[in-house]
Amino acid sequence: MRTKKNAYGVTRRQAIRLGAGTLGFAAFFRVFPVHGADAISNAKTTAAGETVSGGKHKKKGPFRVGFSNGFSGNTWRTEMLYSLKKEASQHKDLPDLIIVDGQGDISKQVNDIENLVSQNVDAILCIANSSSAVAPALRDATKQGIVTIPFNLPVDGEAWTAFIGTDPEKKGFTLGKWLREALRDSGKIVALGGLPGNSYTASAWAGAQKAFQGSNIQVLAFRDAYWQEDRAKVVMADLIAAYPQIDGVWCDGSQDAAGAMKALLAAKRPLVPVTGDDYNGLLKLYQEQNGNYPNFKIGLLSEPTWEGVVALRTALKLLNGEDVPKRQIIEPRLITSENYKDYVRPGLPDGVFVDTELSDDELKTLFKS
Amino acid sequence: MFMISPARLSRALRFVNRLGAVWIAVILLYLVSGLISPGMFQINETLNILQIAAFLGIVAIGQTLALLVGGIDLSVAGVVTMSNIVVTSLMLGQSETLVPSLLISILLAAAVGFINGSLITLARVTPLVATLGTNSILFGASLVYTGGAPHGSISPAFAVCGQGHIFGLPVSTVCWLAIGLVMAWITRQTTFGRKLYAVGANPAAARLMGIPVNRILISAYVLSSVMACLGGLLLTSYIGLPSLGIGDQFLLTSVAAVVVGGTALSGGWGSIVGTIGGAIFITELNSFTNIVRVSTGSRFVLQGAVIALSVLMYHLVGSKRTSS
Known part of the structure; x- marks a missing residue:
């Protein structure tokens, strides 16, 4: 399983400092850039569970x-x-x-x-x-x-x-809700997940299905696409042949989404609303193709690559005697056609996950590009 | 009314038998899956299956050679990943770098095959262990080379191989069939091919006959790696990007395609044409289970059951065969 990522905003730090117990949360939304050093401090985090005494x-x-x-x-x-x-x-x-x-x-x-x-x-x-x-x-x-x-x-x-971490079921629900709205409550969709049997996809898909309840969204197929573009493109090519009408694609990761969109392009079919995460490849594809396909829309939730930083900071806080919440649930911001420009990194490889506190220069070094 | 006489039917069966029983399985699966999911009958889907089957098909041609000489090549997964990483990182989307990056990928793969062959012949390591070890080393090396963050892309000119069409057929399919024909000719019509079968059937006897067994074994592994590389390059052309997990899917499917195609795991028996059918069969089955409305768990059960059934059928139908 690959990990997912997202972005949030908090005043988690202040809440913790004040010893805010069970449900300290506050939020302020940064505008942009979403990446860079501000990614962590601008993220929204919900504290849940009891307070762990430092x-x-x-x-x-x-x-x-x-x-x-x-x-x-x-x-x-x-x-x-x-x-x-x-x-x-x-x-x-x-x-x-x-x-x-x-x-x-x-x-x-x-x-x-x-x-x-x-x-x-x-x-x-x-x-x-x-x-x-x-x-x-x-x-x-x-x-x-x-x-x-x-x-x-x-x-x-x-x-x-x-x-x-994030709440995969909630993320799946939010993505499902976005797709439902993008399709105006009605349409035929296919869904692509990660590795067969992984718990992240299972939770996210369960959330999505809840979001579709009571609508006229018809799920034609749910398939594993391994969070790999090549696998997703192959699976989608089959689904395209089987289903003459596919109005939207639900994915829990954007490698799947990018592979699916490339399959539509190869089949000379118009691009459709799709969900995913903060994988740069899909953002770049959207930037390149959205002018050609008016119906092409994106609804994405990230899984922040800086979760480890927060984990380390939390450990050091406890070792220094500070209180922390039992669970810090990061609430990712929705990336859509309206705000994707704040996130896309045209000069960087497709493989970059853009919800990062790393600068473009650091990423270039990391990706040797 | 057109009637099929018993004599004509028997002649037709003999013809199919000569090709390989796998082709009956390919046709049966096509008919059954098409009746269940009419999407399978669409010309676009048929072409799609042939396009996708090319990647597995070429890797499986190499695997056939390893099995023919009585071995197995589990490093094909690592070679596919390595080729994908190397070619994208060297090509960097440019046309000028196309030829050198392809050549370097192929040479690297040949070197991997040479190492596999040497480990097996000179160091006497079991093929399964040697090639599984190489596979692990190749994945690790790809990770170190990229630092876990692969970059690069293919040049647009190269994309034609994996994504383009020629005379209505996918270019990847044409490449695959061309490579398949050449390899079929080499294995069936040349002395080198005959030696491959001889070494696989009985290495000791082959040695007594004066066949340079070690050299033949090493050549088989070099060819297997080069085929895996070519399959990896076509797949790279299909998707255009580097991906560290891209080869994993071939580790066992390549063996499955060869075995379904009628090549014996014990060596010395089998054919490239059968493997081409095996690769189509496996891809057809994947496509069918992608299309048909079943749950994820049922898909895996269905795939396993159909593969087992087809091998069983192969034994029943193919047992009367006099030549492969």
């Missing part, structure tokens, strides 16, 4: 923090890692960030977490390969007084210290 976790620095990455290899993870390392280098009380890679293997990740515990780290950040499998390992670490912060993808139960 006093219990307060320690004397310097700190050792471990990060168990479920896997690496897609550009989202690459940007996330870069941001996290950059953030770590800016904390004087953090000489050591130990990064371990689960290589997509559930049991390797459990082992990785146990190894971090035996290396006496003060905090463990984690993107889980499996929401259930890593829960016991994190619980054991938490019991030993280690601050444990899963982020991006959920971990079952609450036997970890704090969580940072």
Whole structure:
């Protein structure tokens, strides 16, 4: 599973400082640019659950923090890692960030977490390969007084210290609602998800289906497209042949969306409203093609690549004795035809996820472009 | 009224048998899927299937050679990914860089095949382990080379191979069939081809006959890698972009296409023409399960069941065959 990303705005920081308990949230929307250093501070975050007391976790620095990455290899993870390392280098009380890679293997990740515990780290950040499998390992670490912060993808139960991420079901619902409105309550759609059986797509699609209830939206097919353009294009080409009328496409990731739109172009069919995330490839395609196809519209929700930065900051806050919310749910802003220009990065590769605090120069270095 | 006489039917069956039983499966699946989902009968969808089948088809031609010599090549997935990453990062959307970047990709793939072959023949590593290891190394190398953030794109001229049409046929299909014909000729009509079969059937006997077994094995793996590279390049041309996960889908589907096409996992038996049918069959099946209204779980069950059934049928129909 690849992680999703989005953007929000908060006054989370202020809320936390004030010790605002269960539901501190405030928001201010930045205008633009959405990327760059402001991406984090301008994001909207909802705090949920009880407040985690910092006093219990307060320690004397310097700190050792471990990060168990479920896997690496897609550009989202690459940007996330870069941001996290950059953030770590800016904390004087953090000489050591130990990064371990689960290589997509559930049991390797459990082992990785146990190894971090035996290396006496003060905090463990984690993107889980499996929401259930890593829960016991994190619980054991938490019991030993280690601050444990899963982020991006959920971990079952609450036997970890704090969580940072988005709400996939809510995102799926919002995207579904946008598509429903774009189609004026009626039309035939197809849906493309990520890897077969992944929990993110399952939640997002469940949310979307709720949004379609009571409308005349007819779902012709739901298919896995692996969050890969080539796979999505192949699947969509089949669906195009089978269904003479496709009025819209629901996707939980924009690689799927871009592949689907390219299949429509190859079949010489007009582009239609489509949902997705902050993958630059689709934004560039929209910029290039929206003049040719008046019915081509986009509704996108990001999954911020800076979630790791917030996770690290949260860990350090706790270690310094500050309170934090149990869950920080990042609320992504909807990217549409109206505001996409604030997000698209024409000079950068398609693979860039644009909801990042990294500058264009940093991204160019990262993508060697 | 037109009647099919038993003699004529039997002649027709013999003809199909000579081609390979997989073609019966291809036609049957086409008819059944078309009756269930009429979309399958559309000319556009048929051309679409042939276009998509080309990528798997070329990779599977290479896999056939590895299986013919009694081995297996699981590094094809890594080679496809490597070719995709290398060619996009070197081409950078320019036409001037087209030829050199294609050549470098092919040479790299040949080097990978040479390493596979050397590991298997000189270091005596089991083909499955050697090529799976190479596959892992190639994925890691692609990750290191790109830093996890691939960039680059293909030149518009190159896009024609994967996206264009010629005389109404997808260019990728034409490339595939041309490569298939050449490889079929090499395996059936040249002494090198005969040696491939001999080495796969019985390496010890082949050695006694004076066949340079190691050289033949290494050549088979080099050709397998080069074919995987060509398949990867066509797929790259189809999508235009680098993608680190692009080759994964071929790891086992390439073996499935070859086996469905009638090539024996034990070596020494099989044909390129059968593999072409196998690749069409697998792609047809994917397309059908994409179109038909079933849940994700049912799709996988359906795909597995149909593949198993077709192999069973192959054994039943193909067992009377005298030549492959």
